[in-house]
Amino acid sequence: MAIDRREAIKRGALGVAGLAAAARSLEASRFHQPHDPALMGIVGEVTRAGIDPVRFLEEFDYGRVSRLPSGKTLREYEITAMDREIEVAPGVWFPAWTYNGQVPGPTLRATEGDIVRVYFRNAGTHPHTIHFHGIHPARMDGVFEVVVPGDSFVYEFEAKPFGVHLYHCHSVPLKKHIAKGLYGTFIIDPRSGRPPAREMVMVLNGFDTNFDSENEIYAANTVPFAYQKHPIPVKLGELQRIYLVNVLEFDLINSMHLHGNFFYVYRTGSSLTPHEYTDTLMMCQGERHIIEFTYDEPGRYMFHAHQSEFTELGWMGIFDVQGEAVA
Numbered sequence: 001m002a003i004d005r006r007e008a009i010k011r012g013a014l015g016v017a018g019l020a021a022a023a024r025s026l027e028a029s030r031f032h033q034p035h036d037p038a039l040m041g042i043v044g045e046v047t048r049a050g051i052d053p054v055r056f057l058e059e060f061d062y063g064r065v066s067r068l069p070s071g072k073t074l075r076e077y078e079i080t081a082m083d084r085e086i087e088v089a090p091g092v093w094f095p096a097w098t099y100n101g102q103v104p105g106p107t108l109r110a111t112e113g114d115i116v117r118v119y120f121r122n123a124g125t126h127p128h129t130i131h132f133h134g135i136h137p138a139r140m141d142g143v144f145e146v147v148v149p150g151d152s153f154v155y156e157f158e159a160k161p162f163g164v165h166l167y168h169c170h171s172v173p174l175k176k177h178i179a180k181g182l183y184g185t186f187i188i189d190p191r192s193g194r195p196p197a198r199e200m201v202m203v204l205n206g207f208d209t210n211f212d213s214e215n216e217i218y219a220a221n222t223v224p225f226a227y228q229k230h231p232i233p234v235k236l237g238e239l240q241r242i243y244l245v246n247v248l249e250f251d252l253i254n255s256m257h258l259h260g261n262f263f264y265v266y267r268t269g270s271s272l273t274p275h276e277y278t279d280t281l282m283m284c285q286g287e288r289h290i291i292e293f294t295y296d297e298p299g300r301y302m303f304h305a306h307q308s309e310f311t312e313l314g315w316m317g318i319f320d321v322q323g324e325a326v327a
């Protein structure tokens with residue numbers, strides 16, 4: 001089923017969530033009455049997205065770990081590019097190009113100074129690469145050494161600098177290879193570690209389901225409204241840390257807005273000292289940050305893009321803060 005950006009809202013194939021309904025539901029009002037359940041969120045459940053957003057949120061791949069003669073830690077990962085149809089809204093299928101069959105690809109994690117070795121195999125139908133953000137030699141940059149279908153390549157470099165980075169295919173046309181789903185998060189922890197916290201990964205992405213170079217679907221972690229349907233439980237008073245990565249194609253900017261709270265921003269995660277204290281963060285494609293916050297009052301708090309249209313088309317969720325209220 002192909003849906004266009006406007007029809008996605010009007011037809012209720014994607015719903016409109018709570019407060020976010022206001023603006024566009026006026027436009028849709030001759031199709032829907034305010035009590036229409038389609039306006040209360042997504043109708044139906046996405047079960048074949050290639051990832052389970054609830055599990056993906058807190059899943060980190062530390063690789064196969066061994067010790068090198070130099071004393072350094074070696075982390076080995078296997079990544080295979082493959083074509084795969086994924087469900088991006090109930091009944092809406094997208095012919096994705098994936099790393100390991102999932103969009104986003106696995107969240108790779110290492111510590112500063114580790115040797116990262118990635119065995120990359122192209123089992124897809126187009127030439128692909130893995131381009132890592134971070135500091136490494138040109139020959140490991142995943143740009144000029146294009147890996148054709150059936151071929152493979154081994155990327156190896158020292159993990160630096162610490163921060164939250166990303167990886168993505170750098171074959172041309174780049175726009176297409178990213179929009180099709182070839183991207184993931186690459187976290188490098190500082191040697192000293194970070195303070196204890198509950199940690200999550202959110203990759204801000206979207207899908208152009210009718211190939212008109214506009215997104216019809218927006219999300220944190222692929223599935224629109226996933227964390228509205230399944231609010232993220234948060235413990236009162238516990239530090240929350242989100243590795244936030246924007247890979248959204250076609251739209252120039254994206255953002256993160258948190259309700260009822262402010263968060264600390266560590267730009268690119270490259271410092272242990274926050275750069276900013278805010279409730280709304282603007283991000284270009286490729287920008288990524290660590291954000292940290294704590295809730296002191298129980299209840300359900302929304303988070304979403306502050307581009308209202310993105311919110312309506314899926315990029316929104318809820319933190320369900322549980323525990324005794326702080327006296």
Ligand SMILES: [Cu+2]
Nearest residue numbers: 128169171177
């Ligand atoms: Cu590619």
